[in-house]
Amino acid sequence: MGGASIKVLREKVFDKSRWMQLPRDVIIGHNVLGEIPSVCRDLNLGSRALLIAGEHTMGIAGERIAALLGETCEVETCVTHGNSLEEIAAVEKAGASADFMVGVGGGRVIDTAKIVSYNLDRQFISVPTAAAHDGVASSRATVPSPEGNVSLSAHPPIAVVADTGIIAAAPRRLLASGCADIISNYTAIQDWELAHRLRGEPLSEYAMALSKMTAEITVKNAAVISAHTEESAWMVMKALVSSGVAMSIAGSSRPASGGEHKFSHALDRIAPGQALHGEQCGLGAIITMYLHGGDWRWIRDSLKKIGAPTTPAGLGISDETAVEALLAAPSIRPERFTILDMGLSRERAEAIVRMLYEE
Numbered sequence: 360m361g362g363a364s365i366k367v368l369r370e371k372v373f374d375k376s377r378w379m380q381l382p383r384d385v386i387i388g389h390n391v392l393g394e395i396p397s398v399c400r401d402l403n404l405g406s407r408a409l410l411i412a413g414e415h416t417m418g419i420a421g422e423r424i425a426a427l428l429g430e431t432c433e434v435e436t437c438v439t440h441g442n443s444l445e446e447i448a449a450v451e452k453a454g455a456s457a458d459f460m461v462g463v464g465g466g467r468v469i470d471t472a473k474i475v476s477y478n479l480d481r482q483f484i485s486v487p488t489a490a491a492h493d494g495v496a497s498s499r500a501t502v503p504s505p506e507g508n509v510s511l512s513a514h515p516p517i518a519v520v521a522d523t524g525i526i527a528a529a530p531r532r533l534l535a536s537g538c539a540d541i542i543s544n545y546t547a548i549q550d551w552e553l554a555h556r557l558r559g560e561p562l563s564e565y566a567m568a569l570s571k572m573t574a575e576i577t578v579k580n581a582a583v584i585s586a587h588t589e590e591s592a593w594m595v596m597k598a599l600v601s602s603g604v605a606m607s608i609a610g611s612s613r614p615a616s617g618g619e620h621k622f623s624h625a626l627d628r629i630a631p632g633q634a635l636h637g638e639q640c641g642l643g644a645i646i647t648m649y650l651h652g653g654d655w656r657w658i659r660d661s662l663k664k665i666g667a668p669t670t671p672a673g674l675g676i677s678d679e680t681a682v683e684a685l686l687a688a689p690s691i692r693p694e695r696f697t698i699l700d701m702g703l704s705r706e707r708a709e710a711i712v713r714m715l716y717e718e
């Protein structure tokens with residue numbers, strides 16, 4: 360035994376650590392908005408609340424929650440119109456003297472509440488009014504930047520309160536978008552495995568297994584989900600929370616975001632406001648599954664079953680825009696290696712987009 364082999368042994372000492380932050384209370388079900396004051400008391404959140412909601416969601420649930428909280432707390436309300444850094448700064452100013460925040464609405468409102476509470480070191484409650492994205496319970500926040508959307512570290516909500524009555528009453532398209540965001544976990548995982556094989560990126564088997572199982576359960580229940588009942592809202596919301604937990608276990612959005620998300624982020628830059636996040640990711644997942652050599656028709660048919668779009672026309676964008684987004688995807692978060700970072704040519708991108716219209 361020489362000194363060299365002893366050195367090798369020392370280098371193998373286990374020195375890994377990870378801080379996984381998860382929500383403490385998760386309440387999903389019929390008429391659960393009324394539980395919010397009890398949640399605040401249970402978690403000892405304080406007596407001054409800042410309630411953040413969007414233009415529509417303030418009326419849909421925000422005002423009701425403000426009235427409920429108002430019985431025991433001082434409540435300030437703030438309507439946001441997006442999640443730009445300027446918007447976040449304005450909400451942060453409004454929340455300076457609050458003890459805790461309540462984010463009521465879609466993904467952009469919840470991400471705003473997530474970042475503001477993180478920056479101000481306060482807790483926040485996530486109250487999704489639609490099942491349209493899997494950021495409801497995650498510890499990540501996605502915000503726009505000139506280089507494309509960036510994923511920031513934040514902390515997860517201390518509590519999630521998801522009222523299935525409100526979620527079931529939301530437009531159908533929002534629920535289908537949430538399912539598409541989850542179905543895109545299939546390709547996100549394939550991209551992660553690719554990055555592991557080609558670049559040695561570490562994997563989290565638990566995060567991958569949870570993310571994949573979430574997608575499998577969603578597809579298996581497509582018939583129930585497409586009925587668009589309160590039971591559908593219940594199923595999808597549980598899947599969205601699980602997918603968010605997978606991200607928290609991984610400490611990044613890797614288990615739920617690969618090339619299909621880079622395509623979606625590129626679309627947000629090239630054609631902002633045309634389609635929903637999950638819808639864009641679903642279309643991206645058909646394409647990246649094809650590039651991985653997997654069963655892309657099965658992804659497409661699963662999306663069709665739940666009523667999500669499967670072509671650029673279905674997203675309200677032109678085929679050329681879809682091609683541009685595929686070619687621009689590698690410039691978004693270049694450190695996140697995916698199948699779209701392997702050198703897709705314009706000619707092939709055009710052919711793949713044409714293929715999407717095949718019956």
Ligand SMILES: NC(=O)C1=CN([C@@H]2O[C@H](COP(=O)(O)OP(=O)(O)OC[C@H]3O[C@@H](n4cnc5c(N)ncnc54)[C@H](OP(=O)(O)O)[C@@H]3O)[C@@H](O)[C@H]2O)C=CC1
Binds near residue numbers: 606
């Ligand atoms: N942090 C994370 O881990 C993740 C973050 N995301 C991010 O989330 C965002 C996407 O979220 P998404 O919810 O799709 O988009 P938005 O937050 O833009 O919401 C879409 C629209 O739905 C409206 N809406 C919400 N609930 C209802 C309802 N019950 N009835 C009628 N309208 C309603 C909103 O109203 P209003 O005008 O009031 O806001 C808004 O106009 C993206 O920014 C994406 O990057 C996505 C996945 C994961």
Ligand SMILES: O=C(CO)COP(=O)(O)O
Binds near residue numbers: 616
């Ligand atoms: O949308 C997400 C997961 O569904 C979050 O992923 P990003 O890190 O790509 O924003």
Ligand SMILES: [Zn+2]
Binds near residue numbers: 493540615616637
């Ligand atoms: Zn997503």
